[in-house]
Amino acid sequence: QLQLVESGGGLVEPGGSLKLSCAASGFTLDNYAIGWFRQAPGKGREEISCINYPDRTTKYADSVEGRFTISRDNAKNTVYLQMDSLMPEDTAIYFCGAVWRALACVRTSVDVWGQGTQVTVSS
Numbered sequence: 001q002l003q004l005v006e007s008g009g010g011l012v013e014p015g016g017s018l019k020l021s022c023a024a025s026g027f028t029l030d031n032y033a034i035g036w037f038r039q040a041p042g043k044g045r046e047e048i049s050c051i052n053y054p055d056r057t058t059k060y061a062d063s064v065e066g067r068f069t070i071s072r073d074n075a076k077n078t079v080y081l082q083m084d085s086l087m088p089e090d091t092a093i094y095f096c097g098a099v100w101r102a103l104a105c106v107r108t109s110v111d112v113w114g115q116g117t118q119v120t121v122s123s
Contacts, residue, residue: 002026002112004096009117012086016121020081022096022114029077029098032112035105036070036081038092038119045095049081050105059104064090086121094119 008020020036035050048061049070058070069082079096094117097110 004098004112004114006094006096006114006117009094009119011120011122013123014087014121016086017082017084018086018119020083020094020096020117020119022079022081024077024079024098024112027098027112029072029079030074031101032098033102033105034072034079034096034098035110036068036079037095037097037105037107037110038090039095039116040089040092043092045107047105047107051079052103052105053099053101083119086119088121090119091121092119093117 003025005023012018033053035047037045037047039045048064050059067085072079096114098112099105099109100111
């Protein structure tokens with residue numbers, strides 16, 4: 001069974017940091033583009049960061065560029081999202097998604113989704 005499991009969400013004050021994890025099981029991330037997406041209340045799911053296949057270049061949405069960092073640990077088959085300088089508008093459910101041998105993380109092409117983890121930025 002192909003599965004992604006996110007963890008690391010929570011409540012943080014503005015300006016704070018969180019690190020999300022996305023652990024894959026049942027498959028290896030080596031053959032996938034892997035990305036982070038988020039969905040705020042009343043809004044659609046948006047891509048915020050991606051590690052592309054096969055060159056593993058990284059991409060960020062303008063809204064998180066310079067504040068968020070995506071990385072992967074091949075030995076652990078896990079992808080991370082370090083989120084710094086968090087703002088209330090970052091409040092959302094965060095999902096990771098894997099796309100088979102894709103040059104980009106297109107939401108409509110995701111093959112495997114995680115269940116999501118809630119991030120709330122509030123004082």
